[in-house]
Amino acid sequence: MHLYPATEADLPELARLFDAYRQFYDCPPDEAGAGTFLAERLARGESRVFLARREGVAAGFVQLYPSFCSVEMVKILILYDLYVAAEHRGQGVAEALMHRATDCAREVGAARLDLLTAIDNHGAQRLYEKLGYRRSNQGFVSYSLTL
Numbered sequence: 181m182h183l184y185p186a187t188e189a190d191l192p193e194l195a196r197l198f199d200a201y202r203q204f205y206d207c208p209p210d211e212a213g214a215g216t217f218l219a220e221r222l223a224r225g226e227s228r229v230f231l232a233r234r235e236g237v238a239a240g241f242v243q244l245y246p247s248f249c250s251v252e253m254v255k256i257l258i259l260y261d262l263y264v265a266a267e268h269r270g271q272g273v274a275e276a277l278m279h280r281a282t283d284c285a286r287e288v289g290a291a292r293l294d295l296l297t298a299i300d301n302h303g304a305q306r307l308y309e310k311l312g313y314r315r316s317n318q319g320f321v322s323y324s325l326t327l
Contacts, residue, residue: 181232181233181234181239181272181273181276182232182233183230183231183232183233183276183277183280184230184231184233185228185229185230185231186218186222186229186230186231186241187222188219188222188223190231190238191215191218191219191222192215193231193238194215194218194229194231194238194241195211195212195214195215195218196211196214196238197238197240197241197263197265198214198215198217198218198241198261198263199211199214200263200265201241201261201263202214204263205298221243226245227243227244227245227246227260228243228244228257228284229241229242229243229244230242230277230280230281230284232264232268232273232276232277234268234271234273237268238265239264239265239268239271239273240262240263240264240265240268240273240274240277241261241262241263241277242259242261242262242277242278242280242281243259243260243261243262244257244258244259244260244281244284244285244293245257245258245260246258246288246290247294249291249292252291252292254290254291254292255288255289255290255291256285256290256291256292256293256294257281257284257285257288257290257292257293257294258294258295259278259281259293259294259295260295262274262277262278262281262295262304264277274304274307275307275310275311278307278308278311279311281293282311295308295313296322
């Protein structure tokens, strides 16, 4: 398996994976929109995307966004997107991408790597806990305002 920072040259395959990821979360298909969104993030340096290839085929990706924790006064990374194509699951791709995300967080001097996952995504929860992530019990409730 080969893991590396995604570039503009990877956008066609990355957009396909990103579109499948969005459909997993019940979004309508939009591969062109997925490609545009990713191209903007990469061009503006607004995210870091790592692509995993198995036998030359794009198998999965992880996308990280930089942020800060004002309370702790530290830089953090948000692991916002992690996806492995169905045919590559169960072969260590997700775990390898998670390790690469951790390495990236250390490389940029982040104090923490945060993520959210769906309540019913038990497979992902098992992986995160296996890798040392701990469920937050800080008593916060998540809200969102659509603009």
